[in-house]
Amino acid sequence: MTLTLTCVAKTYGSGPRALHPTDLRIETGEILSLLGPSGCGKTTLLRLIAGLEEADPGAEIRFGDEDVTHLPVERRHIGMVFQSYALFPNMSVRDNIGYGLRMQRLPRAEIRSRVEEVIALCRLEPYADRAITALSGGQRQRVALARAFAPRPRIMLLDEPLSALDAALRLALRDELAALLRSFGTTVIFVTHDQDEALAISDRVAVMEAGQIRQIGTPEELYRAPRSPFVAEFVGHAMPLAGARRVGGLHLAGGILPLPAEAGPGPVYVRAEDLRLDPHGPLRACVDSVTFLGTHYRLGLSALTDQRLYALHHGQSAPRVGEAVTLSIAPEALICLPL
Amino acid sequence: MKLLTRYMPLAVTLLACAFLLVPTLQSVLAGITANYFRGLSSGLTLKWVGEVWGLYADSILLSIWLALACLAVTLLIGVPAAYALARAPGRLSRVLEEFISLPLAIPGLALALALLQLYGAQQGFRAHWSFILVGHVLYTLPFMVRAVQAVLAAIDLKTLEEGAASLGAPPWRRFVDIVVPNALPGILAGSLTVVTLSIGEFNLTWMLHTPLLKTLPVGLADSYASMRLEIASAYTLVFFVMIVPLLMAMQWATARAQRILS
Amino acid sequence: MTARHFGTLCLLPLLIFSLAFLALPLVRLVLSSAAGEAGWGIYLQMLQKPRYLSALAQTLAVSAAVTVVALAVSTTAGLYLARNRFRGRAILLSILTLPLAFPGVVVGFMIILLGGRQGLVNQITPGHLVFAYSTFGLFLGYLYFSIPRVLLTVMAAAEKIDPALEEAARSLGAPPSRVLWDVLLPALRPAMVAAGAIAFATAMGAFGTAFTLATDIDVLPMVIYTEFTLSANFAMASALSIALGLVTWSVLLIARSLSGGAVASGG
Known part of the structure; x- marks a missing residue:
């Protein structure tokens, strides 16, 4: 029917x-x-x-x-x-x-x-x-x-x-x-x-x-x-990446994030599971909180944007509170919304 | 058929309202009409109400006095008892509750006979207003106990008390500082119920009263039997003026206590 | 002082009062019922005398009739008022609960004003209809004070019915009449049992109304009263009181076990 x-x-x-x-x-x-x-x-x-x-x-x-x-x-x-x-x-x-x-x-x-x-x-x-x-x-x-x-x-x-x-x-x-x-x-x-x-x-x-x-x-x-x-x-708790669009990508407080070529002028979002600890990553942040959740750690991050973001970290150990970390985001994981 | 099912409930409701309201209005009107048989054209007057005051002021005042005394006694006995019963729920408490609720299940007449046969020979007590008071307390006490108990059962009494005890409060301080303030909505609802019921109590009072100690409802029965319709009506009007505000306050307080509970 | 001692102390006034003025008088009542010439045989006598038996039968009949009619009227009105919101609803509700605080004597007077010799019906009908002093008058008087009590109990229960129950029945195709029979009335059943028991017990023991109407039929409370005051037959008055008390108490007890604890007061 x-x-x-x-x-x-x-x-x-x-x-x-x-x-x-x-x-x-x-x-x-x-x-x-x-x-x-x-x-x-x-x-x-x-x-x-x-x-x-x-x-x-x-x-x-x-x-x-x-x-x-x-x-x-x-x-x-x-x-x-x-x-x-x-x-x-x-x-x-x-x-x-x-x-x-x-x-x-x-x-x-x-x-x-x-x-x-x-x-x-x-x-x-x-x-x-x-x-x-x-x-x-x-x-x-x-x-x-x-x-x-x-x-x-x-x-x-x-x-x-x-x-x-x-x-x-x-x-x-x-x-x-x-x-x-x-x-x-x-x-x-x-x-x-x-x-x-x-x-x-x-x-x-x-x-x-x-x-x-x-x-x-x-x-x-x-x-x-x-x-x-x-x-x-x-749906999926995506977090906004607030920054200025300039040459080279999205200028955040914690670094410059390259954007895929097809990205429009709308706001950019990312999910916690796509925000990765990466020693060679372009972004810097400060660890605010660390919560151990069994299968993974949930890290609270400040200084990346002006609002607190979260990252899920799979691994045997986690950074400590107060530590500075570098991060990267795979370009295909970015959610680029229309204006 | 459709019309019947749609409007029948409203019709029944209105009919029931009319049945309850019409005689009430009649009695109010008769109480302030100069001559009931000639109708309203004979004019409105407060003469009958004045005569009622002359004839029955004593019984009205006695009823007020009894209601207040009854309130004092039910507060003193009922509030601590409700607290004790709420703290120790169990078979024994339930049996006791059931027992003190007997005056609600047994007709007042039977209770009055029981009291009369045990204490009727003690003239000092029999002829004293406190004898009627005993009957009123007997009848109203379960209402006070239940109203307070309901509130105490709804708040987390045990934790509150343990909190106070952990801060060093002895039992009587916990009762005064924690139990009574938290039970206030129930105490208020219970109090208004007690006063309303005491002022209207007839079944027990008729048997317990003496010719020198007539309460308001006893006086009413007397006026219905022996006075002209206007005086009986005016006396009923006086009763309404006393009881209706009390009833409304009682319903308000009970609804308020229930709102707090839920 | 320990908490337990304090609890006992709190209960003490209640224990003393109910021992002195409830337990002992009731024991005395039972003893005095057997203090007459017949001894305990008075209960047998009670069942043999047509006067007492017919009084008991009449009281039961009037009380049962009042219970049925009060349930029908109050359930109809209570369901209507609980399920509809309209202007004037609050006024109707106050009118219907007004007689809650009227003692039996006042209710009797209300019936005299309606159907007495100087009553409304007698004035407006040509046939000079006087019914206040008959069984019908007594029935109306009992109905007068039963309607508010039943109404309040039924309404409280009606307001607690989950509206989704009715919606579920309708979503399954039930017309309004089936919703009433399959959902609403079953949900109200405990409250109706409770309210019916209270109405019945109250009517059984009602004294003030019968006293005011000075009815020409004998109801049990009036028989007890006349035995005690006029005939000074203390033993029979006590025995009848006990019988009446047992009837009302057991009706309330049975109703409570049927309705799951909703029966509270006999009023």
């Missing part, structure tokens, strides 16, 4: 716009995440697609050929996974999963067989007759997913489905969730504030800020070719 949004905007009461007019097209079977900090409008956009909020006049939302702009949520035939999971505590796991099918008034036998099918798909067999309160966080997440998927929705909408879990579990379930969503084969829209989640799960990511989609593309595109400082900083 393709999803087409045209000029979809949302204003709450007389307040500022929560979502500026947005156009978006999502192909059948595609997994798209909406990524952004809290308050960026990503959940509003999701709820507009679900039909839980009504868009400002002038919007059009199409599921395939059907215009659903004015359909209430219960008639849009979507599957939604809520941040809190919103499992019905008065029903068993099986009854939760079968609820959407019961609402479609399917014959009992069919409901039963489809529920069993989904239970097996989500590997919930041992828990099928348990009460919701007897499930762990990870199990609840799978039940929520199974419940949303059981009625074979046209589109699956997931609102921060991993954020209710603790950090260790979140990592483990991320890949499992990605695999399950792929096996469903439906169109999926996935809201998250965690860039790792977005990059790991989706085919395309829409980065949102202040009620607008700033950039949309595959995870690699966003990571390697961000088009704005916000996207560069939010």
Whole structure:
């Protein structure tokens, strides 16, 4: 099911716009995440697609050929996974999963067989007759997913489905969730504030800020070719290299950085993993802090630009605080943004 | 059908409001109307309220006095007890809590009978206002204990106390400096509840009172049985004027204490 | 002084007070119920005398009816007020909680003003309808003080329901009526059990309202009162009080075990 949004905007009461007019097209079977900090409008956009909020006049939302702009949520035939999971505590796991099918008034036998099918798909067999309160966080997440998927929705909408879990579990379930969503084969829209989640799960990511989609593309595109400082900083924590453009390259406080020939006049960014200690490097900096993180050291550097930068250092030993170091950056690792 | 499901809840709400409000307004109006049967055209007057004051000033003042005394006693007994119960949660504490909450579960009439049969023969006590006070404390004490306990359970009492103890504060200083100030929202909510309930208490008081010691609600019952409608209404009006602000303050304080908790 | 001693000291006033004025009087009440001619057989007598049995039955019937109607009215109004924001909502809410602080006598007077001989209904209807002193009047009186209590409990629970639950049901295709039956009412069930138990226990033990209305039906508290003051039958009054207290206390206890601890006060 393709999803087409045209000029979809949302204003709450007389307040500022929560979502500026947005156009978006999502192909059948595609997994798209909406990524952004809290308050960026990503959940509003999701709820507009679900039909839980009504868009400002002038919007059009199409599921395939059907215009659903004015359909209430219960008639849009979507599957939604809520941040809190919103499992019905008065029903068993099986009854939760079968609820959407019961609402479609399917014959009992069919409901039963489809529920069993989904239970097996989500590997919930041992828990099928348990009460919701007897499930762990990870199990609840799978039940929520199974419940949303059981009625074979046209589109699956997931609102921060991993954020209710603790950090260790979140990592483990991320890949499992990605695999399950792929096996469903439906169109999926996935809201998250965690860039790792977005990059790991989706085919395309829409980065949102202040009620607008700033950039949309595959995870690699966003990571390697961000088009704005916000996207560069939010996806992969790129750091700005502030300096003057003159002959020879970028003149920083700690030295002159040669730029590739094709670099435009826009700001230049670099990621911590690309800032390398190099005895012959062109840049000088002073080590401010050294944090040992197991696989690598994280060095805080001053005097390279007027703001503190970080470098990841792989090696058996690290420079000491207060030491002066020289650094280099591979030209292909520089992120040159358009103006 | 659609109309029914949409407007039925509103209709029920409005109907319930009317049921509760109409007689209240009637009684307010009757209390300030010169002649209730001739209606408002007979003019508005404060004559009836004046007569009520002449007839029942003693019972009104006694009720205020009892409410304040009841507040003092529930504070003295309830706040330290709530602290002790919050510090030592366990079976014994729960049993004790359950026991002091019995006056909420058992009808006031039964409690009054129990008190009368044990202490009724001691004339000095039986005829003294403190006998009614005992009934009021019995009924209001669980409210004070619970209000304070709820606040103490929500703040991290143990750590706060350990902090104070590590700085050298002995137990009674910790109670005065740490526990009481932090429990103040609960104490305020509990206090307003105690005063409101004490002023309105009838079930116990009717059995415990003597002809010389009538509280406001006892006086109300008396006026309903034997006075003309205007005087009964005017007396009810006086009661409303006292109780409604208290009720509103009580709801405000309870909501405030709950906001602090969450 | 150690912390433990201080804790005991804090509890001491409460222990003394409840021993002297709660524990001992209740023991005395139990003993005096058996102090009559019949001894402990008085409890058997209580169950054999039609007057007491019918009073018990009537009290139970009125209380049960009040509980059902108060639950229906207050749940409807409470859900409506918890889920809608509109002008005047605060006023409606204050009106609905106003009678919380009214003692039973005042509630009785309110019913007289509505349905008494000089009441509103009698004045505006041609048929001269007087219902204040009947069972129906008593029922209305109990309803009057039950509505606010039930409403507050239900509303507090309604406001705690996760809005995502309702959205989830709707996203699965549930129309509003199914949302009510499958999500809202199950979520309110513990609060309704709790509030219903409080309404029932309060109605069972209510004295002031029946006293003011001087109803022509015998409810248990009125029977206890007349046994004690008019007939001076202390043993029977005590026995009936104990029976009544046991009924209300156990209703609250059962409700609490059903609703998971939400039942607090009998008021």
